Amino acid sequence: MENYIVSARKYRPATFDTVVGQHSITSTLKNAIKTAHLAQAFLFCGPRGVGKTTCARILAKTINCFNITQNIEACDECESCKSFNEGHSLNVYELDAASNNSVAVSYTHLTLPTSDLV
Numbered sequence: 792m793e794n795y796i797v798s799a800r801k802y803r804p805a806t807f808d809t810v811v812g813q814h815s816i817t818s819t820l821k822n823a824i825k826t827a828h829l830a831q832a833f834l835f836c837g838p839r840g841v842g843k844t845t846c847a848r849i850l851a852k853t854i855n856c857f858n859i860t861q862n863i864e865a866c867d868e869c870e871s872c873k874s875f876n877e878g879h880s881l882n883v884y885e886l887d888a889a890s891n892n893s894v895a896v897s898y899t900h901l902t903l904p905t906s907d908l909v
Contacts, residue, residue, distance in 0.1 A: 803845055806864045810849070813842050820850050821863040829854065844885075851875070851883045 804810045807817040823829055833850065835843035853859060857869040865872050874880040 803848075804842075805849070805867075807846075807849055807853070808862065808864065810842055810845060813846060816842075816846055817849075820846065824850075824853055824859070825863050848883075848885070855880070855882050 807821055810817050833847065835847050837843055849865075852872065852875045853863070853865045855871045855875065856865040857871055858866040860866055865875075867873075867876065871880065871882070875883060
């Protein structure tokens with residue numbers, strides 16, 4: 792049971808091209824990466840199951856990739872991609888706003904206790 796993965800995560804698209812039904816969003820994100828015009832923040836909103844988290848994860852992985860492909864996709868071979876795929880990336884922190892919906896809770900996720908700074 793330790794290797795059990797929820798099917799939504801197991802079969803989650805890993806590239807912009809494999810996202811279904813969000814062509815306008817994926818092409819906009821790819822164009823932003825291609826032209827190096829990334830916003831300071833991105834807000835993904837919409838009903839459950841439309842691909843908000845998936846698109847955000849692909850965006851994070853791609854902008855942190857050291858060898859972006861010609862098709863504006865992450866290479867899956869560099870150190871950044873490998874650490875992202877293993878869930879050990881220090882550059883990406885996934886914060887679920889549905890579960891962390893107050894300022895106090897969000898603040899505790901975004902700050903380190905002073906004892907951890909040593």
